Amino acid sequence: MRQVAEIFPTERQRLYNRFAGRLETAYNLSRKVVSFQANKDKPVYRWFKYKEGFSSSLVKYFLTEYSSKPGRVLDPFAGVGTTLFAAQELGWKSYGIELLPVGDSVMQAREALNGIDTEQLTKTVKNIWTELAEVDLYDQHIKHISITKDAFPDETEKYLNKYLTYCSKIKEKKIQAVMRFAAFSVLEEISFTRKDGQYLRWDYRSKRKLSGKPFDKGKILTFEDALKHKLHQIITDLSPNTSASLFNQFESNGHEQHPVKIIQGSCLEELPKFEDDFFDFIVTSPPYCNRYDYTRTYALELVYLGCSNEQVRDLRQTMLSCTVENKEKIDQLNQFYTSIDRSETFDHVMKVYDNSAAMTEVNKVLDELNKLQKLNNNNIPRMVRNYFLELCFVICEMARVTKNGGYCVMVNDNVRYGGEEISVDLILSEFAENFGYNINKIFVLPKGKGNSSQQMGNYGRTEVRKCVYLWQKR
Numbered sequence: 001m002r003q004v005a006e007i008f009p010t011e012r013q014r015l016y017n018r019f020a021g022r023l024e025t026a027y028n029l030s031r032k033v034v035s036f037q038a039n040k041d042k043p044v045y046r047w048f049k050y051k052e053g054f055s056s057s058l059v060k061y062f063l064t065e066y067s068s069k070p071g072r073v074l075d076p077f078a079g080v081g082t083t084l085f086a087a088q089e090l091g092w093k094s095y096g097i098e099l100l101p102v103g104d105s106v107m108q109a110r111e112a113l114n115g116i117d118t119e120q121l122t123k124t125v126k127n128i129w130t131e132l133a134e135v136d137l138y139d140q141h142i143k144h145i146s147i148t149k150d151a152f153p154d155e156t157e158k159y160l161n162k163y164l165t166y167c168s169k170i171k172e173k174k175i176q177a178v179m180r181f182a183a184f185s186v187l188e189e190i191s192f193t194r195k196d197g198q199y200l201r202w203d204y205r206s207k208r209k210l211s212g213k214p215f216d217k218g219k220i221l222t223f224e225d226a227l228k229h230k231l232h233q234i235i236t237d238l239s240p241n242t243s244a245s246l247f248n249q250f251e252s253n254g255h256e257q258h259p260v261k262i263i264q265g266s267c268l269e270e271l272p273k274f275e276d277d278f279f280d281f282i283v284t285s286p287p288y289c290n291r292y293d294y295t296r297t298y299a300l301e302l303v304y305l306g307c308s309n310e311q312v313r314d315l316r317q318t319m320l321s322c323t324v325e326n327k328e329k330i331d332q333l334n335q336f337y338t339s340i341d342r343s344e345t346f347d348h349v350m351k352v353y354d355n356s357a358a359m360t361e362v363n364k365v366l367d368e369l370n371k372l373q374k375l376n377n378n379n380i381p382r383m384v385r386n387y388f389l390e391l392c393f394v395i396c397e398m399a400r401v402t403k404n405g406g407y408c409v410m411v412n413d414n415v416r417y418g419g420e421e422i423s424v425d426l427i428l429s430e431f432a433e434n435f436g437y438n439i440n441k442i443f444v445l446p447k448g449k450g451n452s453s454q455q456m457g458n459y460g461r462t463e464v465r466k467c468v469y470l471w472q473k474r
């Protein structure tokens with residue numbers, strides 16, 4: 001029987017041929033340099049592990065290699081603010097948009113470190129255990145939602161609630177922010193759960209009724225042990241005597257330091273608020289088109305920050321479509337662009353999307369595979385269609401706000417569904433070209449990543465491209 005790919009092979013191949021000269025294996029950008037791994041021993045980054053982040057070295061590399069002096073930089077998918085803080089160290093004025101309060105709260109904690117009274121923080125940390133022992137009634141507590149219920153051992157939960165109550169009474173706001181952040185950073189370690197991309201995995205010791213093979217996450221730390229360790233790490237990193245000290249980072253290195261500007265919201269609505277030609281550089285990494293659900297993997301952190309069931313559901317739907325649960329946002333986008341009197345932009349974006357022959361081909365192939373029941377979820381075609389459509393809007397706005405001659409660097413992985421590779425790099429670059437960017441390079445990381453375990457079973461371990469795109473505004 002003929003494969004679906006054989007029926008529609010041409011448009012993606014044509015696009016590949018057109019960009020082939022721009023694809024370049026970047027031996028200096030190994031996976032390790034690009035990914036969060038490169039940050040993992042650095043102060044602040046090691047406090048809260050945001051595995052979806054990229055590395056500060058990557059940001060610094062592009063900003064210094066492609067710009068002669070600091071200007072304004074933007075990350076519309078700011079995560080925990082790697083772009084913003086790395087650029088700040090180099091004297092740039094940083095702006096970020098991030099939807100999830102998880103990233104936002106890490107960034108706020110980081111901002112709170114500027115000018116914090118470390119002596120007072122050390123004193124607070126020293127006294128914490130005696131002071132906590134005195135809290136017997138707590139007026140602050142975690143309000144669980146269905147997907148987090150019973151995530152902590154009872155004793156841990158009690159301690160956590162006491163701690164929240166204690167933190168709420170700390171008068172000095174910066175100290176309070178850092179203390180709250182310390183517990184926020186250990187939630188996974190003290191819980192029965194493990195972050196696992198699409199959802200949380202639950203340990204067999206939890207009270208939940210679990211099906212399938214029992215999962216053992218190994219040692220579950222007590223609240224006291226985990227917090228002690230975290231606070232020690234924070235104090236060490238803040239100490240002026242340590243070589244890795246944050247103070248070395250806060251010192252200006254000869255550059256003027258500007259406070260970072262963080263906007264919490266969706267870049268689909270926030271980007272249009274910036275004026276034209278405002279930024280010299282964009283360094284960003286959107287969610288990948290890989291079904292990864294940040295609102296489920298970070299559910300503990302979201303409830304810790306006070307999000308209700310409804311708010312978590314709203315966040316899931318507001319995120320760039322990258323899960324099979326995401327519904328279309330096209331009507332909202334239409335209304336939004338009409339409300340800001342920019343319907344012509346909406347029409348233009350739709351035209352660019354509809355005119356992409358490779359995109360049309362991908363959508364057709366996925367619909368066909370769905371009919372043949374070759375996809376393991378029948379919402380995958382909808383997710384892919386909307387992922388690209390929403391990014392088409394984002395790229396249009398990014399091009400508008402980038403100055404002529406300015407750059408956009410984007411980190412993203414290609415994906416594969418039903419055995420079909422989807423060339424995220426080429427399709428997004430084609431959109432970018434239509435909105436006024438030159439495609440200078442598509443740097444391909446030396447080692448791409450394998451498939452999901454499900455897909456490996458069916459199609460063998462082949463690699464999809466993992467890339468860093470370099471676009472320059474014409």
Ligand SMILES: C[S@@+](CC[C@H](N)C(=O)[O-])C[C@H]1O[C@@H](n2cnc3c(N)ncnc32)[C@H](O)[C@@H]1O
Nearest residue numbers: 053054077079080082099100266267287319320
């Ligand atoms: C790959 S991560 C970026 C990580 C970032 N580069 C870092 O180093 O921390 C993608 C981020 O996009 C955010 N995001 C998803 N949809 C968004 C939207 N519509 N607007 C703004 N941010 C969004 C996610 O919450 C996630 O933090």
